[in-house]
Amino acid sequence: MNSVNLIGRLTKDPQIRYTQDGLAIANFAVAINRMKRQGQEDQADFPRVKTFGKTAENCDRYLAKGRLVAVQGRIQTGSYQNKNGDTVYTTDVIADRVQFLEWGDKKNEEHDYQQPPQQQYQPQQGYVQQSQQTPPQQQQKMDMPPTFEAVEDDLPF
Numbered sequence: 001m002n003s004v005n006l007i008g009r010l011t012k013d014p015q016i017r018y019t020q021d022g023l024a025i026a027n028f029a030v031a032i033n034r035m036k037r038q039g040q041e042d043q044a045d046f047p048r049v050k051t052f053g054k055t056a057e058n059c060d061r062y063l064a065k066g067r068l069v070a071v072q073g074r075i076q077t078g079s080y081q082n083k084n085g086d087t088v089y090t091t092d093v094i095a096d097r098v099q100f101l102e103w104g105d106k107k108n109e110e111h112d113y114q115q116p117p118q119q120q121y122q123p124q125q126g127y128v129q130q131s132q133q134t135p136p137q138q139q140q141k142m143d144m145p146p147t148f149e150a151v152e153d154d155l156p157f
Contacts, residue, residue, distance in 0.1 A: 004071070010067050012028070031046055
């Protein structure tokens, strides 16, 4: 199994490029603090992350140095020959999903982070629409589909 989940802060703005076919590729690194024992100095890892397509374009548009992100993907290793003829081995995270934990348009806001907009619950047909003045206990009952009933009994666990 090859699965990676990371949460960290960008070390610099993403770098984007396009292939000859027009596919966007964004590269960035995230700083992830290591767990430490009492009295030890802080340490961090800086894995490189690569994204493709629309995800790459969104990363370029919304991410900036210092922003907190969650990355889900896989590890990919490779190698190449440098100018001196030495073999350089690489390890990258190929991101299937990048979640912006701090939000904002980087072109308009420099280090003025906001939380992403919360998705509003939209009741489907057959559900009761809740009003703004409804108390929380009644809202919970009203969000329930008409075929379900609330259980008010104390549960034994």
